[in-house]
Every structure is written in structure tokens, then in C-alpha cells.
Amino acid sequence: MAYKPEPAGLKLRLIAAQRLKSVLASDNFVPLGATDLADGRDRALANRLITTALRRQGQLNFIIHALLEKGMPGKSGTFEAVLRLSLAQLVFLPDLGAHSALFLAVEATKRDPKARHLSGLMNAVLRNAQANSAKFGMLSDDLLIPDTFGDTWLTAYGEEAIDAFSDALLAGAALDLTLKDDDQDLIDSLGAERVIADTVRIEERDRPVEALPGFAEGRWWVQDAASAIPARLLGLEPGARVLDLCAAPGGKTAQLIKAGYEVTALDADAKRMERLSENLTRLNYTAETVVADAGKFEPPSPFKGVLLDAPCSATGTFRRHPEVIWHRSVGDVAGRVRLQRALLTNALRCLDRDGVLIYCVCSLEPAEGEEQVDWALQSLPGLKLLPIKPEEMVGLEAAVSAKGLVRTHPGMMPGGRAGGMDGFFVARFGRNEIG
Numbered sequence: 141m142a143y144k145p146e147p148a149g150l151k152l153r154l155i156a157a158q159r160l161k162s163v164l165a166s167d168n169f170v171p172l173g174a175t176d177l178a179d180g181r182d183r184a185l186a187n188r189l190i191t192t193a194l195r196r197q198g199q200l201n202f203i204i205h206a207l208l209e210k211g212m213p214g215k216s217g218t219f220e221a222v223l224r225l226s227l228a229q230l231v232f233l234p235d236l237g238a239h240s241a242l243f244l245a246v247e248a249t250k251r252d253p254k255a256r257h258l259s260g261l262m263n264a265v266l267r268n269a270q271a272n273s274a275k276f277g278m279l280s281d282d283l284l285i286p287d288t289f290g291d292t293w294l295t296a297y298g299e300e301a302i303d304a305f306s307d308a309l310l311a312g313a314a315l316d317l318t319l320k321d322d323d324q325d326l327i328d329s330l331g332a333e334r335v336i337a338d339t340v341r342i343e344e345r346d347r348p349v350e351a352l353p354g355f356a357e358g359r360w361w362v363q364d365a366a367s368a369i370p371a372r373l374l375g376l377e378p379g380a381r382v383l384d385l386c387a388a389p390g391g392k393t394a395q396l397i398k399a400g401y402e403v404t405a406l407d408a409d410a411k412r413m414e415r416l417s418e419n420l421t422r423l424n425y426t427a428e429t430v431v432a433d434a435g436k437f438e439p440p441s442p443f444k445g446v447l448l449d450a451p452c453s454a455t456g457t458f459r460r461h462p463e464v465i466w467h468r469s470v471g472d473v474a475g476r477v478r479l480q481r482a483l484l485t486n487a488l489r490c491l492d493r494d495g496v497l498i499y500c501v502c503s504l505e506p507a508e509g510e511e512q513v514d515w516a517l518q519s520l521p522g523l524k525l526l527p528i529k530p531e532e533m534v535g536l537e538a539a540v541s542a543k544g545l546v547r548t549h550p551g552m553m554p555g556g557r558a559g560g561m562d563g564f565f566v567a568r569f570g571r572n573e574i575g
């Protein structure tokens with residue numbers, strides 16, 4: 141049989157389709173790396189196709205609904221993923237050319253034994269999409285945010301913020317780092333800009349994180365500007381014993397060590413704790429590590445500080461994980477709310493009489509943030525609110541509410557910088573005498 145070379149661009153689409161398929165089936169999105177696809181240009185293109193398909197998921201749902209009369213065929217292998225990647229290219233990435241989208245989608249479908257019989261349908265649907273691409277390209281951004289969250293967010297944050305959320309979803313996130321030591325030469329060599337406190341931001345990079353200056357020497361760690369806020373608000377004396385509950389992979393643990401505290405880092409997930417240990421080793425930091433359930437942990441003696449970065453819906457991370465807003469249901473949020481209450485209750489048991497407790501979540505849901513504070517103040521008489529003051533949040537004073545709670549969202553500009561930040565909620569508590 142004559143050797144038939146593989147069409148250029150097919151391999152990257154097959155690999156991209158597998159990754160997208162796994163994310164559609166509920167995996168977290170992890171960009172393709174060199175081990176997935178060695179060629180850097182192919183990898184960049186494959187990641188661009190996947191991220192466009194994920195960020196535009198709401199609009200693609202609309203288009204697919206309009207084009208597939210009988211809905212998505214069941215048990216059809218990579219058909220849906222290939223279709224979404226190809227629609228993303230045809231409608232939203234016109235610079236990549238329509239021909240390759242069509243031709244390679246059909247080729248990719250033919251190579252999947254479970255989808256092969258649908259190559260004609262793929263061709264017909266994409267031709268229809270091509271004919272209507274101008275119309276589809278003008279679909280409303282309102283489709284980008286699912287109804288599950290759209291209404292709550294509109295009530296909580298207002299229309300202007302929601303528009304900014306859509307922009308942020310499409311733009312993705314810059315790379316924020318927390319510096320171990322302040323060094324302007326390092327910041328310059330990273331091509332970074334200061335954001336707030338010890339957070340710097342890299343807008344564009346041409347290398348993987350591990351190849352950036354200072355990584356191997358442990359001079360910084362990756363941490364979104366919003367995620368770096370909670371640990372700064374403990375405000376204890378250096379040397380204080382601090383318990384980091386739900387600590388892995390250790391971004392906040394590293395900050396607590398940097399602040400001079402004696403840190404115990406706890407997480408229920410042993411594998412994630414291994415990552416925490418590796419991260420601390422790279423940074424030349426040390427902490428006591430414990431693998432345990434934060435809801436049941438009984439420390440030998442109470443801590444001056446407890447930071448509870450509770451498991452949550454993670455909707456605030458949608459700039460880097462656009463899939464979360466499609467994966468999470470109202471029921472998921474309710475389940476996280478119950479877990480957070482159990483963890484908060486035990487966090488209080490771990491806290492010294494004059495201790496400080498930080499509760500935070502990377503969620504945009506008031507149910508996991510502001511409403512949890514209302515619940516805690518009513519249900520845990522041992523807790524009192526220690527309001528956070530705007531002057532503790534230099535460059536982000538607007539994130540502090542009248543009650544002294546911190547709420548960030550992707551429409552905010554930390555330090556006046558464009559590019560947004562994750563959605564985060566932070567509350568600070570102390571102990572009541574009766575507690």
C-alpha cells in the first residue's frame with residue numbers, strides 16, 4: 141500500500157480534540173504541554189483552539205443547537221470535541237482560515253472509529269456554519285455566562301461588572317507571581333510589572349513558567365493577585381504559630397512562611413501535599429505538613445492564626461478555567477456551602493483565644509462568601525468579625541465592603557492594572573470571650 145502522509149495540522153487537532161473531550165466530560169482544563177505535543181507552534185495553535193472553544197462554550201452551544209437538528213449524536217467518540225474546535229476556528233478565529241477547519245475536521249472524524257460514520261454530518265454542519273459565520277460571529281456576549289450563575293452575578297455585581305466578566309473570560313488571565321524578595325532587576329528580567337504588594341504580573345510570555353528567570357532558584361511562585369490577598373490580612377507578629385487549612389499546593393503557605401510565621405500546612409489530599417512539599421523545597425521554605433481532614437483535625441494546642449482557604453465552586457477562576465462555570469451546578473454550590481460550614485466550625489476549635497481566623501474562597505457566589513459570614517456570626521457564637529480596613533488593601537481599596545469584607549472579581553483592576561483578577565472572598569474573624 142502506498143504511504144499516505146498525514147495532512148499538516150491534523151495531529152494537533154487530534155490531540156486537541158482528546159483534551160477538549162476530557163474537559164467536556166468534567167476534567168479540569170490543563171493546557172497541552174511539551175510532552176503532549178512537542179512542536180511549540182503546533183502546541184500554541186492547539187491550545188488556542190481549545191481555549192477558544194472553552195471560553196466561547198455558551199455561544200458554541202447556541203450554534204450547535206441551531207445546526208444539529210437532532211442534537212449531538214450519542215456515543216460518538218471525539219465528534220463533539222472536533223466539531224467544537226472547528227466551529228471555534230470557523231466562527232471566532234477567522235485568521236486561521238476556513239478551509240483547514242473544514243478539511244481537517246472531516247479527516248479527524250474519519251480517523252476516530254467511533255465517529256467515522258459521522259464524517260458526512262461533520263462536513264454538512266461545518267459548511268452550514270461557514271455560510272452563516274458572519275451572523276454567528278456577532279452572537280451576543282450574554283451567551284458566554286451560563287444561566288446557572290448569570291442571574292446571581294447580575295444581582296451581586298451589576299451589569300457593568302458582568303460585561304467586564306465576559307471580556308475577562310474571553311481575554312484569559314495574565315501570569316501573576318508572588319516574589320520571595322523584592323528585586324527590581326528580577327522584575328525587569330521577567331518583563332513583569334508591579335500589581336499590588338509583592339505581586340507582579342507578566343502580560344505576555346514566550347516560555348513555559350519553569351523556564352522563566354528565577355524559577356529554578358525559587359525566587360517566586362505563581363499566584364493570582366487575588367489569591368495573594370488573604371494571607372496578608374492575618375497581621376500577626378513574626379514567629380506566631382499559624383495553621384494553613386486546605387493548604388495544597390501551597391501558595392498561601394509560602395506567603396505565611398515569608399511573613400515569618402511558624403506554619404503547619406494541612407490538606408486532605410496526600411498527592412496535592414506532595415506538590416506542596418516540592419513547591420516549598422524549590423522555594424527553600426519549611427513548614428510542618430499534615431495530611432488530614434480539616435473538619436476533624438484536633439491540634440495538640442491552639443494556633444494564633446488559622447487560614448481556611450476552603451474548597452469551593454472556584455467560579456472566581458473562570459479566566460484560567462473557563463470550564464468551571466459550565467461544570468458547576470447549583471447543587472454543587474450547595475454541597476460546598478455545607479462543607480465550608482463544617483470546616484469553619486472546626487477552624488474555630490483550632491484557634492487560640494486571641495487568635496485571628498481568615499476564611500477565604502475563590503468563588504464569586506455570595507452563598508460561599510458574604511452569606512457564610514452571616515451564617516457564621518449567627519451559628520458560631522465563638523466568632524466575631526474583625527473588619528478589614530481599606531488601608532490594608534492599598535491599590536484595591538474598592539474591594540473592601542462597608543462591613544469590612546473583601547470581595548474581588550474579574551472586572552476589578554488591582555493597582556489600577558488592566559487584566560483583572562480572580563474572584564475571591566475574604567473575611568477575618570477573632571474569638572469572642574464566650575467562644
Ligand SMILES: C[S@@+](CC[C@H](N)C(=O)[O-])C[C@H]1O[C@@H](n2cnc3c(N)ncnc32)[C@H](O)[C@@H]1O
Pocket residue numbers: 385386387388389390391392393406407408409412432433434435449450451452502
Ligand atoms: C482552594 S484549594 C487550596 C489552595 C491553597 N490554599 C493554595 O493557596 O495553594 C482547596 C484545597 O482543599 C483541600 N480539601 C478539600 N476538602 C478538604 C478537607 N475536608 N480537609 C482538608 N483539605 C481539604 C483540597 O485537597 C485542596 O487542596
